Amino acid sequence: MLQGYQSWIYENQPTIIGTAAVVGPFEGQGPLGDDFDIIHGDLMLGQDSWEKAEKTLLEESNKLAIENAGLTKEQINFYIGGDLMNQIISSSFAGRTLAVPYIGIFGACSSSMKSLALASLLIDSGSAKYALASACSHNASVEKQFRYPTEYGSQKPPTAQFTVTGSGSAVLANEGQGPKVISATIGRVIDMGLKDPYNMGAAMAPAAVDTIQAHFRDLQIDPGYYDLIVTGDLAKVGYKLASELFNKHNVPIKETQYYDCGMMIYDYEKQNVQSGASGCGCSAVVTYGHLLKRLQKGEFNRILVVATGALLSPISYQQGESIPCIAHAVAIKRGEE
Amino acid sequence: MSSSKKKKLTPVQQEYNELVKKVEPKRPLLVNCWHAFVAGGTICLIGQGVQKGFIMWGGFDQKAAGNPTVAVMIILSTILTTIGVYDKIAQWAGAGTAVPVTGFANTMSSSALEHKSEGMVLGVGGKMFELAGPVIVFGTVAAFIIGILHWLFNPSIGGLM
Numbered sequence: 001m002l003q004g005y006q007s008w009i010y011e012n013q014p015t016i017i018g019t020a021a022v023v024g025p026f027e028g029q030g031p032l033g034d035d036f037d038i039i040h041g042d043l044m045l046g047q048d049s050w051e052k053a054e055k056t057l058l059e060e061s062n063k064l065a066i067e068n069a070g071l072t073k074e075q076i077n078f079y080i081g082g083d084l085m086n087q088i089i090s091s092s093f094a095g096r097t098l099a100v101p102y103i104g105i106f107g108a109c110s111s112s113m114k115s116l117a118l119a120s121l122l123i124d125s126g127s128a129k130y131a132l133a134s135a136c137s138h139n140a141s142v143e144k145q146f147r148y149p150t151e152y153g154s155q156k157p158p159t160a161q162f163t164v165t166g167s168g169s170a171v172l173a174n175e176g177q178g179p180k181v182i183s184a185t186i187g188r189v190i191d192m193g194l195k196d197p198y199n200m201g202a203a204m205a206p207a208a209v210d211t212i213q214a215h216f217r218d219l220q221i222d223p224g225y226y227d228l229i230v231t232g233d234l235a236k237v238g239y240k241l242a243s244e245l246f247n248k249h250n251v252p253i254k255e256t257q258y259y260d261c262g263m264m265i266y267d268y269e270k271q272n273v274q275s276g277a278s279g280c281g282c283s284a285v286v287t288y289g290h291l292l293k294r295l296q297k298g299e300f301n302r303i304l305v306v307a308t309g310a311l312l313s314p315i316s317y318q319q320g321e322s323i324p325c326i327a328h329a330v331a332i333k334r335g336e337e
Numbered sequence: 338m339s340s341s342k343k344k345k346l347t348p349v350q351q352e353y354n355e356l357v358k359k360v361e362p363k364r365p366l367l368v369n370c371w372h373a374f375v376a377g378g379t380i381c382l383i384g385q386g387v388q389k390g391f392i393m394w395g396g397f398d399q400k401a402a403g404n405p406t407v408a409v410m411i412i413l414s415t416i417l418t419t420i421g422v423y424d425k426i427a428q429w430a431g432a433g434t435a436v437p438v439t440g441f442a443n444t445m446s447s448s449a450l451e452h453k454s455e456g457m458v459l460g461v462g463g464k465m466f467e468l469a470g471p472v473i474v475f476g477t478v479a480a481f482i483i484g485i486l487h488w489l490f491n492p493s494i495g496g497l498m
Contacts, residue, residue, distance in 0.1 A: 049454035149451035151418050152468065153427025153434050153443050155369070158362040193350040194357065202357045240360050272428065275362075
């Protein structure tokens with residue numbers, strides 16, 4: 001149901017009955033390594049191209065999430081997925097494997113929460129009994145498409161971010177046990193005129209702040225309503241900027257714990273990732289692999305996940321266009337056992 | 338950012354751009370220069386050693402030893418690229434690994450490796466010069482301009498003076 005200007009309240013509170021997070025070797029070595037369902041030792045996943053490796057990641061997390069939900073793929077009514085590849089090939093090809101009705105979305109790195117918000121909407125409105133939402137990214141395929149060949153020796157600035165190799169999937173249902181999706185806020189496209197593709201965190205931070213403020217306004221709540229608010233992949237630079245913006249806009253963010261998925265997945269001391277992590281997979285695997293486990297353990301009662309996306313293409317920035325950004329927020333609460 | 342670019346931004350955007358400038362960590366220029374000096378110097382030292390080797394044991398003279406030396410450096414760089422080491426060194430070394438001929442070899446071999454999955458002709462053949470292409474194009478243009486200047490101002494060849 002529409003609440004305020006751009007938020008949805010899910011009156012039936014769709015349940016996340018199964019999740020899966022599949023990651024690559026580098027993510028497995030990070031501090032959240034124990035929380036992921038599958039950690040691959042080979043960045044290629046035994047495939048012969050990066051693109052196929054990414055698709056395989058996604059297929060595995062989809063399959064595992066459906067298994068964890070105790071379902072078979074024939075029971076899934078709709079699959080909603082997004083990724084960073086041109087023409088979202090990873091999601092569409094994974095949709096071919098699943099052979100269930102498929103809705104492909106593109107929201108760059110915000111795809112993780114965009115797919116979850118839409119899948120929840122389908123369940124809440126009774127348009128689906130079971131829906132699958134997923135998002136994935138692969139470090140090498142993203143480097144290849146957006147930056148340079150993976151083995152090319154370029155020096156990354158301290159504002160650069162490291163794209164996560166990972167895929168997260170969630171199965172939603174109108175009943176069952178698991179975390180409940182309670183509301184969502186769909187973001188506006190925000191462009192603050194930044195052009196540096198090596199500083200995405202700074203470009204995305206205003207979009208995250210805009211969506212979070214809209215969420216509080218629409219739902220008429222304060223940050224303290226949540227035990228944890230996480231942004232998707234702002235990393236160190238973007239996190240600092242977002243914190244500054246909260247202060248400037250008088251948002252009492254100190255009432256809650258505010259953190260960023262892009263700062264959680266890697267070990268800054270041991271892993272050379274500059275500002276932090278990025279990619280669709282970042283917020284997806286941190287949410288589905290790590291945060292929901294902590295939520296169900298009772299560490300939090302309610303969390304707000306705000307996935308952030310930079311809506312640029314390699315051509316748009318070469319043509320000197322600034323980087324439009326977006327953020328989508330989804331609120332999740334602990335399900336009663 | 339130059340003032341002409343700033344004019345296109347709204348005041349709110351300008352304010353945010355200022356804030357970003359304040360918050361974002363700068364590239365450590367001095368450290369980068371030092372790393373580039375050490376890495377570039379080391380590569381040149383290795384090259385010099387290889388050249389001396391060709392002169393001492395290969396029977397080449399100073400000028401003729403140049404070509405096989407470059408070939409050896411290119412092969413070394415390509416091997417390091419293939420085993421996934423060159424990009425790690427480059428993150429530390431910066432311009433130190435980009436400027437010498439090893440950097441040029443790295444641009445070509447990394448592009449060829451990356452696009453092998455798109456086939457031999459359109460992948461490897463077509464994309465091999467993805468990064469090296471501009472170097473060749475603008476290198477040739479620069480050589481052409483310098484050649485004309487050389488012809489114009491060198492009395493022994495003719496020209497104006």
